[in-house]
Amino acid sequence: MTVTIDRGSTTAPASGLTVLGWIHRNLFPDWRQGLLTVAVIWALWQTLPGLIGWLFLDAVWRGDRDDCVAASGACWAFVNARWGQFIYGFYPPELRWRVNLSMLALVATIAVLFIPRLPHKGWVITGSFIALPVVSFVLLHGGILGLEVVQTDRWGGFMLTLVVAVAGMLGALPIGILMALGRRSNMPAIRVFCVTFIELFRAVPLITVLFMASVMLPLFMPQGFAMDKLLRALIGVALFNGALMAEVVRGGLQSIPRGQFEAATASGMGYWKMMLFIILPQALRTVIPGLVNTYVAIIKDTTLVLIIGLFDLLGIVQAGVSSSDWLAPSVTISGYVFAGFGFWLLCFGLSRYSMHLEDRLNAGRRR
């Protein structure tokens, strides 16, 4: 392993640094750091073997409940046996290709974001993010183009988590932007409406919003007007997170110097052109960390739909571990670890993307 610590010409190049030299410099530069190193190594020594053993070496990969009870490790056999349910919920097995196809559409949409140079990239991205929910709805729900209808009460698992998360994200951003703009509007009616909306939704827990959407809303709706339960939940999630996002976006708007508004106004742009081309691009990129924070929260909050009887990834794992044919402590733990890993994967991917995005945007405006 070669180690170079050449940072410009101000420091002499550390040529011929040996492995021992590297260890000395990085792990034992003085007695306090050395003590910390020893402590960390000891802690790893105590925990890692057990963890690896539980996760992999002693784990049961195939078999049934009895095999898991007999073993001392994780029970991946359970995840294996319920894999289809965890991913697709109660979606009819013969129609799962439609779920796969819509996941593919999601991946393709995300892939567009990573194409470095694309003519009219902004429009292509906007277009694909508008098309994605439409295509996904047609694929998942069916009912047209000769696709058999699959009611939303059969949706579940990882797929439902994705549906709620993606719909929440796609809905929350435009709502947040409009509410943030409205809160800064000169028109009193619009401002009051936006402030009321934001403060109302921000001040209640998401559970309350979901409960309202699920239980209370149907009572207020006119007779014979039924709205799908999932759709109501999606609207609730989008509105709730839109209110949170509005305040993040408002922070970005406030960071834009007055001169930018004046320059845009002086060049003859109206309000919307100024916002679209000058203000929002700058405001949004300054609040990327805050936006991603809200997005990560959306992903994790999808688990709350369990409260209104929808089975997302966590919900369906929970149902699985309490079914009589898999009742065992190691099964329960394995199930939750699997669900946690699923959520971690989504959130980690998102935060990596935001880092990539910040790097790319900052590269454009070196100062």
Add this chain to the structure above:
Amino acid sequence: MADRADIIRIEGLNKWFGQFHVLRDINLTVGAGEKIVICGPSGSGKSTLIRCINQLETHQVGTITIEGKEIHAEMKNIEALRAQVGMVFQNFNLYPHLSVLDNLTLAQVWVHRVPRREAEDRARHYLERVHIPDQAEKFPGQLSGGQQQRVAIARALCTKPQIMLFDEPTSALDPEMIKEVLDVMIELAEEGMTMVCVTHEMGFARKVANRVVFMDDGRIVEEAGPEEFFLDPQTDRGRMFLSQVLDH
């Protein structure tokens, strides 16, 4: 009175910021192709006055007429009017997230509906005129202050305005960059552009101004040709201001 060639007519203009009376009974006409320099101590209302001309600030009393059309805050097509008036700011106000080229083409494409290819040709043409043809792909943050201000001038020229407003264009610049910006402004003046400049650059005023307008305390105190004003100011306040500006 109504001279056909008057491109800007300001009559009885009054403006308040809250209780503060910032502009008092301003009367000013600018003929097509004229160069007006507005000077005066800070807080005298000179920036506010030119910002009223494109309605970045709205006035409460009086009329402003541009090419025979009266303008005011509630008018419908205020954007169309602003599009005829180019403005250069003290702090450049370039769009930091866009390349120089995009800074120059944005208003052309989205306000004036110029086809993109033509807008880019025009942008490069004006970049050449402000002597920075090779910076088109860079971002504003990568340019010096003088270069940024010249880009800002090119950006304002791209939409072919009838009038150019300059709001202390050299005040935020290091001394060695002031000249490169003034040179561009002088060239522009020589080509016959109508210009209203708030500036303390007395050399520039002497060279290009048809008239110097001296403001103090929200009023126009003196209005004269540059030689008359600089050599023989008629008011005490004018004399005092000049002695402070010129004596060092």
